[in-house]
Amino acid sequence: MWSSSLFQPSFSTPMALRVPVSALWPQSQLICVQMENEMARQMDNMRRSADLMNQLQHVLRRETLDAESAASSAARRAPTCKVEKDGQHFSATLEVEDFTPEELTVKQVGREVLLSGKKEEKEESEEGSYSYRYQEFRRELELPEDVNTEELSCSLNNGQLRIEAPRMALPSVPERVVPIKSDKKGFIKSGEEQKKECEMERE
Numbered sequence: 001m002w003s004s005s006l007f008q009p010s011f012s013t014p015m016a017l018r019v020p021v022s023a024l025w026p027q028s029q030l031i032c033v034q035m036e037n038e039m040a041r042q043m044d045n046m047r048r049s050a051d052l053m054n055q056l057q058h059v060l061r062r063e064t065l066d067a068e069s070a071a072s073s074a075a076r077r078a079p080t081c082k083v084e085k086d087g088q089h090f091s092a093t094l095e096v097e098d099f100t101p102e103e104l105t106v107k108q109v110g111r112e113v114l115l116s117g118k119k120e121e122k123e124e125s126e127e128g129s130y131s132y133r134y135q136e137f138r139r140e141l142e143l144p145e146d147v148n149t150e151e152l153s154c155s156l157n158n159g160q161l162r163i164e165a166p167r168m169a170l171p172s173v174p175e176r177v178v179p180i181k182s183d184k185k186g187f188i189k190s191g192e193e194q195k196k197e198c199e200m201e202r203e
Contacts, residue, residue, distance in 0.1 A: 059129050079117075079137055079161075090147045090165050097159030098135060104161060106154050113141040113152070113163060146170050 079094040096104060099117045107114040121133040141163065143149055152165040
């Protein structure tokens, strides 16, 4: 018979394999360091982006407040108009000390005078931000009937816009007495009724 020793393996105990982990993953520590550095860089970029957004919101909020303040200030400084009349002249004066002649417009349409002004200024702050100051007004002036519109003049002195024109004497309105036609009974007859009566009298 066959001996059982023939079926035994060639070695009696398994061989122990001892391979260090560093040999299987030689760059694991380097990869972790790189990932940490990348995450730190991303966090730094996110903080910088948040700071930029906060600065942008601050600038926009300040520009909005400046625009609202300029609009309300311009509304408060709307030019007043003072009208004067005497025996020979008519005049209207507007306070426009913030405007130059190039920023003002005066138009005449019949007996209506259209006055307007527009001004825009750009200002830069110490932080490098910009703000705009905007002013605009419109006024309409109706000239009286006794003003000579063909001799209308305009001048700007010491911040006052002055509109002037001579006054003229209006022709006197003729006066007459209008007769009242009526029959004997006191009723007013129409022209057709009077015509019929005349025809009957002729017959």
